[in-house]
Amino acid sequence: MTNSPTNSRPLHLQTVESLFAELIGGSGVLVGENESEFRLNNLDSRSLLNWYRLNQTKWAGNVMAADVEAMVSAMTTSPPQLPIPAVNAQQARRRLAIVKIVAHRFAGVHAYGTADEPPPDLVFKPRAPITLFEGWNGAGKTSLLNTIIWCLTGQVLRPQRQPEAGQLEFSGSFSRSSENGDEEVTLHALTPVTPLPDPATYVPPINQPVPVDSWVEITFRDQDGNELPVRRTQMRTSKGKISEVTSGIDALNVDPISLRIGTIMPAMLQFLRIGATSDLGLAAARLTGLSEVSSLAKHAAKARERLSSELQKKREQEIDEDDRQFVEAKSDLQKQIDAYPAMKPLDDLPGPSNDRALEMKLSSLETHFNTLKANALTAAQSILGINFDPNEREARTNLEASIGPALGQLKSMQQLPSVRRSRELSALSEADWKLVDDLSAQIWNEGAVLGELSATPDLGKRRQLYARVASWLHDYGDHDSSSCAICSRPLSGILDPVTNRPVSDHILEMNEADQQLLSLTQKAWVD
Structure with missing residues (x-):
């Protein structure tokens, strides 16, 4: 609450609609004897108040879980900027007089006629500052007043009950002859400002509402002689909903409550009892329409209690579950x-x-x-x-869809012997690879030697023979290498018939490695 700024209006000059427009839009309202300013600085509060504006039928009802959920969701949206009636310095000397009233197909003033042929419009031009309507009960005095009241406020006076909205539908009964000649009664929706059709001239089609086509235009003249037309039109949309369109009310430049003081409030006085001071305050609140806000406050208090108890517990459980899924992910x-x-x-x-x-x-x-x-x-x-x-999106999608099956195939391939062997080979150390390299070089060299022997079969066979003899002499070292291993005769001077070289020289040339290698045949070496 702050000191009153110049652009804020007192609460007693507000209606429910203007109060919502001020607070939801971020403006202030003057309250209390000192006219301190009250405003909603929190965006969440303004968004929540806008939810209440859009759901006035829930104010007097019970607090449902779905409503609380909707209220929480509403606070995630930005509050709208609603039009606020303008106020200026000239309003204090504002004087308005009715110079003309035109009513079209209005209940109590007109007969309905037919859907295509409405009755002539009522045109009334006051000739004196004060006009008195006089007539018997049911003559239409209240209906004439309703043309003015409905045009300015959207409400109409009702016998023996409080005023109600002019677009509040009810069902009217119509009698008609059926195909078998019997009389049947059908129900058709219409509004308080729509004349009840005379069955003798018009009966609505079965399962169809009464066509709505009512409007009133009031022409005011201000203190400067300017004429200001105000018009309210009621119609039915293509979806069957009642719609009211107004024009010219803002141009009157008066507080919304001023339109109710001389119209709706007198009709409500008979339903008020004024005794204590609090009763007077309640009566004023009901006259201005602000009494409905007390229902809003009660609903909000209950919603807050429910939000801080069971709904909070439910949300905490949901948060715990979300946290669990978050940690798992x-x-x-x-x-x-x-x-x-x-x-x-x-x-x-x-x-x-x-x-x-x-x-x-x-x-x-x-x-x-x-x-x-x-x-x-x-x-x-x-x-x-x-x-x-x-x-290309399709290419990316196909690739991503193929990754899973491909991984499955790779996992299956890991069970193949060749893949297992390759995986084992990948685990070899540098020392292991050196042994493999040395062995490969040895195999390569030995293969080259044996390949050379096979290229010269005669010499190869002789060298294999001497390698085996040398190997035997090596195993049995007690034999004299200068004599024959078979007959023990001296080898001196004995020549090899193929190489024409001394046999003893061939035996001496065979070292230990050559003995093992050259003594093998190619098949024995491969095996």
């Missing part, structure tokens, strides 16, 4: 990151929190992984070929 993602470190983001994965910064962190993570995905799709082109376009 975080754990799954962390496992993927541990398995593929290249996809690790700069910052650690965040945990569940009510901090607004969490949204920024999650947005940053989404950007990070989307970038990785885009880069991976681009890199996939080098594998899949130029026919794969990472910019």
Whole structure:
């Protein structure tokens, strides 16, 4: 509450509509004897008040769980800017007089006629400052007043009850002859400002409402002689809903409550009892329409109580479940990151929190992984070929859909012996690979030697023979190598018939490695 600014209006000059427009729009209202300013500075409060504006039928009802949910959702939207009646300095000397009233197809003033042929419009021009309507009960005095009251306020006076909205529909009964000649009664919707059709001239079609076509135009003349027409039209939309359109009311430049003081309030006095001071305040509130706000306050208090009890408990349970799912998703993602470190983001994965910064962190993570995905799709082109376009949505979708089956096939291939052997080979150390290289070189050299022997079969056979003899002499070292291993005769001077070289020289040339290798045939070496 603050001191009153010059552009705020007192509460007693407000209606429910203007009060909503002021508070929802962020303006202030003057309250109390000192006329301190009250305003809703919180956007959530203004959005919630707008929900109440749009749901006036719920003010006097019970607080339902669905309503509380809707109220919470409403606070996530921005409050609208509603039109506020203008007020200026000239309003204090404002003087308005009715110079003309034109009514079209208005209940109590006109007969209905037919849907296509309305009765002639009523045109009334006052000739004196004061006009007195006189007549018997049922002559139409109240209906004449209703043309003015409805045009200015949208409400009409009702016998023996409080005024009501002119667009509040009710069902009218119509008698008609059926196909078998019997009389049947049908119900058709119409409004308090629509004349009740005479069945002798017009009966609405079955299952159809009474066509609505009513309007009243009042022409005022202000203190400066300016004529100000005000018009209210009631019609039925293409969907069958009642709609009222007004024009010219803002040009009157008067407080909304001023339109009620001489119209609706007198009809409500008979329903008020004034005794104590509080009764007088209640009576004033009912006359201005602000008594409805007390129902709003009670509903809001109950909604707050429900929100802070069972709904809060329910929300806490939902938050716990969301946190559990968040932690589970975080754990799954962390496992993927541990398995593929290249996809690790700069910052650690965040945990569940009510901090607004969490949204920024999650947005940053989404950007990070989307970038990785885009880069991976681009890199996939080098594998899949130029026919794969990472910019085409269908190509990306097909690739992503194929990743799962491909991973399944790779997992199955891991059970193949060749794949297992390859996996085992990948686990060899540098020392193991050196042994493999040395063995490969040895095999290569031995193969080259044996290949040379097979290229010269005669010499190869002789060398294999001498290799075996040398191997035998090596195993049995007590034999004299200068004599024959078979007959023990001296080898001196004995020549090999193929090489024409001394046999003893061939035996001496065979070292231990050559003995083992050359003594083998190719088949024995391969085996």
